[in-house]
Amino acid sequence: xxxxxxxxxxxxxxxxxxxxxxxxxxxxxxxxxxxxxxxxxxxxxxxxxxxxxxxxxxxxxxxxxxxxxxxxxxxxxxxxxxxxxxxxxxxxxxxxxxxxxxxxxxxxxxxxxxxxxxxxxxxxxxxxxxxxxxxxxxxxxxxxxxxxxxxxxxxxxxxxxxxxxxxxxxxxxxxxxxxxxxxxxxxxxxxxxxxxxxxxxxxxxxxxxxxxxxxxxxxxxxxxxxxxxxxxxxxxxxxxxxxxxxxxxxxxxxxxxxxxxxxxxxxxxxxxxxxxxxxxxxxxxxxxxxx
Ligand code: PAF
Numbered sequence: 001x002x003x004x005x006x007x008x009x010x011x012x013x014x015x016x017x018x019x020x021x022x023x024x025x026x027x028x029x030x031x032x033x034x035x036x037x038x039x040x041x042x043x044x045x046x047x048x049x050x051x052x053x054x055x056x057x058x059x060x061x062x063x064x065x066x067x068x069x070x071x072x073x074x075x076x077x078x079x080x081x082x083x084x085x086x087x088x089x090x091x092x093x094x095x096x097x098x099x100x101x102x103x104x105x106x107x108x109x110x111x112x113x114x115x116x117x118x119x120x121x122x123x124x125x126x127x128x129x130x131x132x133x134x135x136x137x138x139x140x141x142x143x144x145x146x147x148x149x150x151x152x153x154x155x156x157x158x159x160x161x162x163x164x165x166x167x168x169x170x171x172x173x174x175x176x177x178x179x180x181x182x183x184x185x186x187x188x189x190x191x192x193x194x195x196x197x198x199x200x201x202x203x204x205x206x207x208x209x210x211x212x213x214x215x216x217x218x219x220x221x222x223x224x225x226x227x228x229x230x231x232x233x234x235x236x237x238x239x240x241x242x243x244x245x246x247x248x249x250x251x252x253x254x255x256x257x258x259x260x261x262x263x264x265x266x267x268x269x270x271x272x273x274x275x276x277x278x279x280x281x282x283x284x285x286x287x288x289x290x291x
Contacts (some may be wrong), residue, residue, distance in 0.1 A: 001101040002095060008148050010102050014063070014150065023060040028143060030224075031066040031103075032083035033092050036125030036187040040156040041096045043184050047154065063150055065102040067109060072138030078119040083200055085176045102150070114141045114149070120167050127275055128163045130285070131250050136167045142279075143168055147177050150199035155179050157205055160186040160194050162273055162288045166260050188214065192233055194287045201283045209246060211279055216240055217274050219253070221291050224266060224274075230254055241278065250284075257290045 004010040011224060014024065014279060025044035044062045066089055073079035083175045093101055101236050118140035129136055147155070148290050155164050165183050172179055192214035193207075202210055216237055223233045238261050241249040257273040267271050276286040 001090075002096055003090065004100065004102050005104055006108055006258045007104065010100075010149060014099065016059050016284075018065050018151070022230075022277075024150060026146070026150045026155045027062070027064045027098075028146050028155065028157075030062060030197065031089045032085050032200065033066075033089045034187075034195045034197065034199075036158055036160065036195035038092060038096050039187050040158060040184050041093065041098050043099055043182065044154070044232040046169050047182070060153065061099045062097070062098045064098050064145055065104075065150070067104055067142070067146075069109070069142040070106060071110070071136060071221075072112060072142055073233060074132045074134050077282075078284070081201060081210050083197055087244065096120040102146075109142065109145060115225055116141065118144075118169055118171070123163060123167055123170065125258055126156065126163075126255070126262070127253055127277065131277060136164075137227050139164060139167060140171050144175065144177075147179055154182055156182045156184055157261065158186060158198065159183050159290070160287065161259065162290070163260050166258065170243060191221050192218070194285075196285070198283050198285065203281065206246075206281050206283065209244070210283075210285055211242060212247065213276050213278060213285055216252075217276060217287060217289045220254075220274050221289055224254070224272075225291075232263070237276075246280060248279040250279065252276045 002013060004013065027040045028046050028183050040063060040168050041062060048059060066086065068082050068084060070079055090101060097120060118137050124136060135216040157168060169181050172181055189195060189221065190212045193199065193211045194214065220233050220237055223236060236248065243246050253262055253273060253275045255273050256267065258272050263272060270290060273290045277286045
């Protein structure tokens with residue numbers, strides 16, 4: 001596995017790969033890798049290009065980036081606490097069959113502070129956009145920089161950050177990046193908790209309680225499937241968390257899974273998303289279900 005910390009080295013290497021005609025698949029991460037990330041690497045590694053004519057298949061080169069991007073943290077404590085486990089991450093990536101890793105410093109990614117601002121329209125006014133002002137600007141800036149450096153043919157993002165997937169798709173559409181965005185399923189622990197780098201910041205007690213988010217999402221899904229009105233479903237979720245003072249519910253939304261805008265009625269199968277965010281102690285947790 002090749003490991004690069006500068007854009008120049010990475011570009012030089014990827015130029016030779018591209019000259020040999022190999023497609024590039026990219027998994028951007030902030031490190032502190034878990035099985036969810038490894039499932040993205042697996043998706044990238046095994047996603048073949050079906051070439052025309054003789055129907056040959058070409059394996060792509062899998063590139064992963066590890067960079068805790070300061071511009072997407074609207075809370076300095078959250079940035080300081082974010083887990084950094086580079087050595088362990090590299091070992092996991094090597095074992096997972098990743099071909100190349102880009103792990104730059106902040107100075108390498110931001111030799112001068114980025115002044116450009118990206119506004120994602122109505123995605124800024126709901127959920128993560130509303131609760132984390134400036135977050136998607138930071139995501140947009142760093143993903144655009146990484147796409148320019150890596151020039152991937154496909155990039156893989158987890159459904160756990162469903163609104164981020166919509167933001168990245170909008171970035172790609174509006175700025176004409178020639179990259180296909182692939183959304184991969186959320187991986188869960190045995191008790192349903194969505195895998196997240198932040199889970200390792202939970203105390204043992206909090207870890208036990210954290211499964212409430214998934215429990216509430218599945219309960220809300222069955223209420224809606226049983227034709228409980230949306231307002232009553234929202235009220236049931238709010239009441240559930242009102243009885244759990246260790247949580248501070250930020251939002252529970254019923255939205256279109258692609259546009260992330262709130263919906264008034266259940267839509268075609270696979271297009272309605274239930275999304276939740278709550279603070280548990282010092283850790284902010286998010287989760288969603290698409291049904
Ligand atoms: O999802 C993440 O880990 C980050 O938001 C990303 C896409 C790597 C950008 O920093």
